[in-house]
Amino acid sequence: MKKWLVFFVVLAVYAAHQDYWNFKDKETLYFGFLPVGLAYHACYSIACAGLMWFLVKTVWPAHLEDVQPETDAPQGESH
Amino acid sequence: MVPVVVVIIYLILVAVIGSVAFKKGKSTSEDFFLASRTIGPMVFFLSIFATNMTAFAILGSSGLAYKQGIGVYGLMASSSGLVIPLTIFFIGTRLWALGKRFGHMTQVSYFRDRWECSGIGTVIFGLSAAMLVPYMIISIMGGGTVLREISIPEAGANPYIPYWLGCATVAVVVTLNVFFGGMRGTVWVNIFQTIMFLAFGLIAVVVISNNLPGGFSEVAQSLANGKDSYLLDREKIDPRYFWSYTLIPLSSIMFPHMAIMCFSAQKVTAFKRTVVLYPIAIMLIWLPCVFLGAMAADLIPGIKSSDGVLLQMLTKYVPATLAGILGAGIISAVMGSDAHQVLAMSTMFTRDIFSYYGGKQRFGERATVIFARVFILVVTLIAYFVALYMEGKQGIFEIAVRFAFSGFAAMSPIMIAALFWKRSTKWGALLATLSVAVCIGVTIWLQSMYVKDAPNILWSIGEEKILWLAPPNGDLRVWGFMPVVPMVLISALCMIVGSLLTKAPSQATIDKYFSPAQAPKEGAAAAPAGASVA
Numbered sequence: 143m144k145k146w147l148v149f150f151v152v153l154a155v156y157a158a159h160q161d162y163w164n165f166k167d168k169e170t171l172y173f174g175f176l177p178v179g180l181a182y183h184a185c186y187s188i189a190c191a192g193l194m195w196f197l198v199k200t201v202w203p204a205h206l207e208d209v210q211p212e213t214d215a216p217q218g219e220s221h
Numbered sequence: 222m223v224p225v226v227v228v229i230i231y232l233i234l235v236a237v238i239g240s241v242a243f244k245k246g247k248s249t250s251e252d253f254f255l256a257s258r259t260i261g262p263m264v265f266f267l268s269i270f271a272t273n274m275t276a277f278a279i280l281g282s283s284g285l286a287y288k289q290g291i292g293v294y295g296l297m298a299s300s301s302g303l304v305i306p307l308t309i310f311f312i313g314t315r316l317w318a319l320g321k322r323f324g325h326m327t328q329v330s331y332f333r334d335r336w337e338c339s340g341i342g343t344v345i346f347g348l349s350a351a352m353l354v355p356y357m358i359i360s361i362m363g364g365g366t367v368l369r370e371i372s373i374p375e376a377g378a379n380p381y382i383p384y385w386l387g388c389a390t391v392a393v394v395v396t397l398n399v400f401f402g403g404m405r406g407t408v409w410v411n412i413f414q415t416i417m418f419l420a421f422g423l424i425a426v427v428v429i430s431n432n433l434p435g436g437f438s439e440v441a442q443s444l445a446n447g448k449d450s451y452l453l454d455r456e457k458i459d460p461r462y463f464w465s466y467t468l469i470p471l472s473s474i475m476f477p478h479m480a481i482m483c484f485s486a487q488k489v490t491a492f493k494r495t496v497v498l499y500p501i502a503i504m505l506i507w508l509p510c511v512f513l514g515a516m517a518a519d520l521i522p523g524i525k526s527s528d529g530v531l532l533q534m535l536t537k538y539v540p541a542t543l544a545g546i547l548g549a550g551i552i553s554a555v556m557g558s559d560a561h562q563v564l565a566m567s568t569m570f571t572r573d574i575f576s577y578y579g580g581k582q583r584f585g586e587r588a589t590v591i592f593a594r595v596f597i598l599v600v601t602l603i604a605y606f607v608a609l610y611m612e613g614k615q616g617i618f619e620i621a622v623r624f625a626f627s628g629f630a631a632m633s634p635i636m637i638a639a640l641f642w643k644r645s646t647k648w649g650a651l652l653a654t655l656s657v658a659v660c661i662g663v664t665i666w667l668q669s670m671y672v673k674d675a676p677n678i679l680w681s682i683g684e685e686k687i688l689w690l691a692p693p694n695g696d697l698r699v700w701g702f703m704p705v706v707p708m709v710l711i712s713a714l715c716m717i718v719g720s721l722l723t724k725a726p727s728q729a730t731i732d733k734y735f736s737p738a739q740a741p742k743e744g745a746a747a748a749p750a751g752a753s754v755a
Contacts, residue, residue, distance in 0.1 A: 152307070155303060156303065156467070159295070159299060159300060159303065159467060160460070160463065160464060161295070162460055164454075164455070165454060165455045165456060165458070165460070166454055166455075166456050167454055168445055168450050168451070168453040168454040168456075169445065171438075171441050171442070171445065171453075173438075174437075174438035174441070174442075175436070175437040175438045175440070175441040176441075176512075177291050177441070177453040177454065177515075179291050179292060179294075179295065179453070179454055179455055180291040180294055180508070180511065180512060182295075183294050183295045183298070183299040184294075184504055184508050186295075186299045186302070186303075187298070187299050187302040187500045187501065187503060187504035187508075188500070188501065188504070190299070190302045190303045190306065190500035191302075191497055191498070191499075191500045191501050193303070194306045194307075194310065194496040194497045194499070194500065195497045197310055197496070198310075198493050198496065198497060202493070203314050203315070203318075203489070205737065206314055206315070206317070206318040206489045207488070207489055207490065209318045209321045209322055209489070210321070210322070211321060211322060211324065212322045212323060
């Protein structure tokens with residue numbers, strides 16, 4: 143269940159990148175100088191940071207934290 | 222003259238940091254290539270970010286925004302802000318663990334062991350190296366161009382630092398840094414460099430805004446009401462082209478220097494901070510650069526070589542000393558990534574070719590590190606002479622780098638299959654690798670047919686265009702998508718079909734890579750706590 147939730151959240155954020163509704167808007171300028179297409183994607187970048195924080199909290203591969211070396215030399219190093 | 226002095230002070234600082242790292246180093250190959258896998262969380266973040274940010278992030282982004290407008294940010298930056306951290310999270314952490322468990326230092330070393338193959342690993346190595354070399358050359362060319370531009374005292378005058386000297390300066394500083402410091406020297410310098418270029422954008426926007434009579438509001442209004450108003454929206458960007466770009470950042474984790482960085486972290490927890498901060502860091506660099514590039518269309522119209530637009534803005538609106546510091550920020554972006562590319566080439570050749578084909582057994586550990594250092598000298602020298610010979614012809618390498626991004630993105634199914642699909646085989650990997658090489662070749666061939674001011678439609682069904690070459694550079698479009706889309710699909714299909722039709726790796730190998738980590742072997746201790754380079 144948790145994995146499906148995570149999957150759909152990631153998918154939703156990915157889909158939100160395609161902001162077709164802003165493609166033709168050149169009139170809206172936030173703070174008088176920031177075009178809406180740029181402001182949207184700046185907020186999107188912050189949302190991506192939020193998504194990554196969410197992933198770290200929910201599906202972090204904790205089993206990798208205890209990994210230790212199993213060989214003294216890398217496999218396949220010499221022919 | 223002031224900017225030149227500031228940049229020279231900066232370059233001396235970089236060399237000093239590299240020499241301190243040299244004194245701290247050991248003479249083992251793992252220490253030289255991966256800083257003994259001891260890189261702490263904050264250094265890891267700053268360094269992996271520097272690895273991925275080239276001069277393009279500052280100069281190229283503003284230059285493109287000057288021509289295409291603010292859509293450049295959505296195309297390249299915000300898509301990277303999502304996809305790159307995702308790949309670091311899902312792929313980078315697994316690569317780190319496999320490096321820690323089995324001692325891998327390169328992707329090819331992992332593929333060879335994972336799929337019980339030899340020559341196929343060499344084929345993957347060959348394609349990866351071929352796609353990385355143009356990237357290295359263009360970094361040196363970019364450095365030479367920046368140093369030349371910021372050292373021009375006034376319009377029309379000769380630069381204090383000519384192109385050849387600029388390229389040589391960047392090549393020498395990077396070589397000294399990597400030659401002596403290896404991975405440790407490179408990441409230490411990255412801390413300094415990343416802070417420099419992260420601060421660059423914010424300072425540039427604030428100072429330039431203060432020096433504009435009506436501030437940016439007046440400039441933006443003027444743009445919105447003028448003939449270049451398309452720079453404030455994305456009306457001219459095809460939505461299919463816009464979507465295609467979200468596949469390009471898949472290349473990031475497949476670039477050898479990025480994958481090698483993943484092997485170098487001390488603990489997997491170092492990735493946590495990195496993935497969260499990465500999108501913010503991208504925004505801090507790209508947002509001001511894209512914005513300034515678009516605004517420059519109104520402030521300094523008619524620039525032919527748009528990649529120099531930001532340098533012109535600095536010269537016109539920023540005091541000389543500050544312009545020098547900001548110029549050093551741009552040089553930081555050039556050298557941070559270039560150092561990792563040089564080190565990655567050296568790591569790959571030394572581990573995947575020299576050591577793998579018996580060099581280490583024959584000549585020993587110490588000779589391996591010497592080989593790696595000599596290789597760094599040779600490869601940088603070659604890159605320098607190519608950069609000199611090709612002065613003014615950056616376009617050739619820019620095209621090659623664009624192919625490299627598509628090519629590495631199309632190789633991502635190979636990595637995903639290796640990590641997550643037990644049934645994947647070496648033959649699937651070979652088929653996918655060859656498909657990438659063939660697709661790049663076909664794209665180059667088709668793009669060579671471009672004729673200026675002609676329709677350039679290569680294939681259509683009725684009224685529907687399927688294959689055509691888009692102006693102004695004749696870039697291939699496949700039903701409106703960039704070539705990276707079919708390339709990724711074909712590569713994934715080859716990986717799946719090739720694997721299903723051939724024999725799976727032995728059960729022992731599958732168990733090795735898909736069973737939980739074993740208890741540590743006696744005597745094979747992890748890096749001691751507190752040994753982090755952070």
